Amino acid sequence: MSSDQFDSALDLLRRLPPHSTAANLNRICALAPDLTEELLSSVDQPLQTRQCKKTKRDYLLCDYNRDGDSYRSPWSNEFYPELEDAEMPSERVRKMEVRMGEAVDIYRELYYEGGVSSVYFWDLDDGFAGVVLLKKTTPKSSSEGGWDSIHVFEAIDRARNAHYKLTSTVILRLSTGNEALGDMDLSGNMTRQVEQDMPVQDDGSHIVNVGKLVEDMELKMRNLLQEVYFGKAKDIVGDLRSLQPLTEANRDKATHQEMINSMKR
Incomplete structure (x- = not known):
């Protein structure tokens, strides 16, 4: 993996709209698969939700409960999809x-x-x-x-x-x-x-x-x-942006300035 590529990817993500981070991250990973692991562990993105099959409770996905393509549920302590020799x-x-x-x-x-x-x-x-x-x-x-x-x-x-x-x-x-x-x-x-x-x-x-x-x-x-x-x-x-007409806004500013000037006398 090139450090220049990784730095460029991070710089690009910082300049793109924050609400589209997840979609843009997926696009960059598709273009540069070698950067996937490093980017997923370095870039914060909105959390995704999944339901635990055993307890039927929702849990959140992140890089810290991921092993490959499987995620561990905190409620059942099991990986979904099932994963052998997972680190627990x-x-x-x-x-x-x-x-x-x-x-x-x-x-x-x-x-x-x-x-x-x-x-x-x-x-x-x-x-x-x-x-x-x-x-x-x-x-x-x-x-x-x-x-x-x-x-x-x-x-x-x-x-x-x-x-x-x-x-x-x-x-x-x-x-x-x-x-x-x-x-x-x-x-x-x-x-x-x-x-x-x-x-x-x-x-x-x-x-x-x-x-x-x-x-x-x-x-x-x-x-x-x-x-x-x-x-x-x-x-x-x-x-x-204002719902108030410009003429009224200017009149209010003029009145406000006039009051300030009168207080200075």
Whole structure:
């Protein structure tokens, strides 16, 4: 694989519309099959949903529960389609994965009031790692939207504490349209990272620590998105497009300026 090709592919994806990342990624992989594995593990794209055949519960697909063309369900711990000699988490890590999945499922219902969540853990030589996935979409109508959050972490065990490294990515998609205002599409992604040492007494402490890190990061990123995406978009749309006639807008500005001038006297 050429590093120049890989860098060019990433640069191209960054310049294309974010809401079409999945389709554009598939096109690039078809043109350059040698880049497929590296691109799938490097490019964040909206999460896809699949139903567990054994439990009938929905789960999310990502590169961290994929082995070839098969994906592992966090609810049954089985790969679909079935896969022989698949790499599975150890018994200890699997137990933590189940507990974390139950906790995140409650968090999803309380904060998102719907959607789908999934948690996947795997073993490391000096600890373990995992990913917490959350997805919420709005019904298809004149206004559509989607929120995908991907929280990848590492937990390195130390004496009486653990070192956590969390990398969080949020993918936001919003679109609306009507006859009066026309169509608007707002989409993009944001990535943030944090490292922190936290006390650990047992495996249950890892669940609490990771949950706190993810919850705090989601809150910070939601506030940033509200400020950057919605705030800036509101200012730009308000300046460029208005239902108020131009003559009235100019008259209001003149009145506003006159009031300011009178206060300066």
